[in-house]
Amino acid sequence: MQTTTSATPAVGHTTLDEVLRHPEGHRILTGDRPTGPLHLGHYFGTLKNRVDLQAAGVELLLVVADYQTLTDRDRADRPAEAAEDLVLDYLAAGVDPARATVFTHSSVPALNQLMLPFLSLVSVAELSRNPTVKDEIAHSSQAAVSGLMFTYPVHQAADILFCKADLVPVGRDQLPHLEVTRTIARRFNERYATELFPVPRPLLSDAPLLLGTDGGKMSKSRGNAIPLGATEDRTAKLIRSATTDASRHISYDPEARPGVSGLLRLAALCQDRDPAAVAAEIGDGGAAALKKHVTEAVNEYLRPIRARRAELAEDRTLLRTVLTEGAERANALADATLAEVRHAMGMR
Template structure:
């Protein structure tokens, strides 16, 4: 297969996914009944504004629009590419705090943890029979995670990460998965697993529906040091839990350039554009409009305007977060309730899988 042919297939696949995503958005706007969203995060600590603008705010939008919402605390994924996992329980607590603070509502959303739902993880066994080693090794996200971890040998859990993610989505019959373009290979792998299971084990009956990606138009927030993304380990983030003063200090240290005339040019001036994007996300104004208002007042004015907009936008979230931190027992109570719901659904799904595979004795 030539590079041109491969590129065309990729382009065609993306166009198809985009068309399905647009159809999903139309259904969400008119009649979200029957839609179940599965999304989540690895619990590696508290979340930052990259998470918030990139995904959390969109999850709340979908929840509020009436889409049934399932949020995964992917604690097993912490051990996929790390030799030192740290305080997982503490990280889960931080994650739950941020979820609720931004507006995930446990009365309308099921929040659950990987390790607490055995039947979900048991689905990996039949699902693994439906994929090949080369298919897993070609997954670009798996390659990127291996590189980010600085390892040369791939562990078994990382190799099978796309299958685990398929189990996450299919156990609860999720059909809406909000992702960026770079995550599409995972959704396509999940669709393939669902299709192959139905064909191989269920005689063509639909046990698993093929889920659709809801492609996010959320902006990518760069690290304040100009890095490709925010990372807690690099200290180039603004955490949701930070105080207003800490936020101002972080934004003041953000990398910009020497040109006093502020313009929105993501290609040539990515660091300046990043601050304008953050301010835009907080205020609802366009980056170009904000840049025009600042004009030749320089990076100092841009940083102060961005910090003020960010603090104003995050103030109610931080207030709720402070209240939630006072009662960690309540946070874990919410998680246990979500785990119970997830187990009920997972057990039903596994029972169906065993029945169609002829494994009920």
């Protein structure tokens, strides 16, 4: 892992099991960009864990990062509707809006004002060598890199620190982003002789990286994902198009057979089984039998989530209410934190 500065110590991470054993006193900030429907990679990578954490009693804040949709595109596509669709996926998956704070970037002005002092705490060189930013740039649809994309990790730091979250669920590929937040928290505290910000720790889950239908990382922007809200027929079509290989015997070997192993992993997650056991069951059935098995497992697992999603979609008033009430709670936190920042900086 490449960190943002050589002087930064290694990140000490926390596991999901550790937090679930002692959920009290933790505040977790996480979220998504409303750039399209959530998919199985989101669900097994983070969303299911969020629901488990909330059920255990952890305080959960979910940011619908509507401003960050502009990092890799010229304009947001139907931003209000896209934000509601994201909330729809959250609620269908089990997020309880009475216990979670769900809000949009654009509805919390004080959060975004924190960007200015935070930008003064990191160098251009530190931002330019962030590997996650490099990856975003590589997959951007823009001809040139915008300033917002370049400062994306700092905006994410504002997301995390405005509410003083102590844990942030991330995949290993997102650790460099979080290291920017940790650096900003430490440097602010040191520069202004305060203990205002906790230095948040990454919360790593055991969920494996899910591959998309093309064999690459499952991603909304790469068009290789299986959306949570897809119909059963659409799901079957997507899985039939998935990349496998020429060998008829099905075996679990992520290094040598990434496409086959990715499908086995997906079925295993849906059935709470070991992927090698799923492979042994299919045996010499070939890719057709594998894809049929995966399709049935995915559709069976998602059936109650999809039913709940369809029910919620009939009245979008609830989705808007969730965002309105979440914005009220988030604004109270952000206003208080911004006042503390101004006081520490002598700007009262």
